[in-house]
Amino acid sequence: MSDIIKKIEQQEVEKLTAEKAIPDFKAGDTVKVGVKIVEGKTERLQYFQGLCIARSNDSINSSFTVRKLSGNEGVERKFPLYSPNVASIEVVRRGVVRRAKLYYMRELRGKASRIQEKVEYNSKSKKTAKNTKKAEAAPKTEAP
Numbered sequence: 120m121s122d123i124i125k126k127i128e129q130q131e132v133e134k135l136t137a138e139k140a141i142p143d144f145k146a147g148d149t150v151k152v153g154v155k156i157v158e159g160k161t162e163r164l165q166y167f168q169g170l171c172i173a174r175s176n177d178s179i180n181s182s183f184t185v186r187k188l189s190g191n192e193g194v195e196r197k198f199p200l201y202s203p204n205v206a207s208i209e210v211v212r213r214g215v216v217r218r219a220k221l222y223y224m225r226e227l228r229g230k231a232s233r234i235q236e237k238v239e240y241n242s243k244s245k246k247t248a249k250n251t252k253k254a255e256a257a258p259k260t261e262a263p
Contacts, residue, residue, distance in 0.1 A: 128179040135201045142208055146171050147216030147234055150185060152198055153207035164206055167196055170214070170234065172221040186224060193225060213237040 144150055151168040169187030172195070181200040186193060198205055214234040224232055 125178070131179050132201060135203075139207065141200065142210050144171060144174075144183075144208070144210045144213075146174055146219055146221050147214035148210050149212040149214065150183075151207075151209040151211050152185060152205060153209075154198075155204045155206050168211065169194075169196075170221070170224065172224055174219070213239070 148171050149169065150171050151166055153164045153166050156163050156165045167185060167187070169185040171183055172186045173184040175182050179201060182197055183200060184195055184197045186195045188194070213236065215237045216234060
């Protein structure tokens with residue numbers, strides 16, 4: 120019985136991810152979430168940018184919590200990952216953390232609440248940079 124439910128949920132997840140791209144992000148990343156707001160007959164996008172403090176991966180019921188400071192007041196919002204009301208998710212900045220849930224951020228203020236940015240290195244550019252230096256340093260000899 121549960122296998123059938125899992126298959127149906129997996130099909131729904133595939134159908135929902137075909138319409139919109141969901142980036143790979145985790146707790147500690149700064150994300151910008153575009154939410155559809157319906158006011159009467161008009162529909163608009165409202166962006167909520169903040170620190171992802173929690174991520175719950177549970178198939179179709181996956182969700183994530185975003186926290187931001189608005190007027191020195193902490194505001195948290197929980198978003199269903201596959202909701203049709205979530206129009207877009209954009210990773211603004213990647214963070215270095217050692218926890219899966221960052222609930223301790225609720226008590227921190229000011230500089231203490233900063234998270235170090237993750238620096239990603241491109242291995243290809245390093246190799247090509249080393250190879251170009253070696254090629255420049257090697258003496259040029261021509262074959263007779």
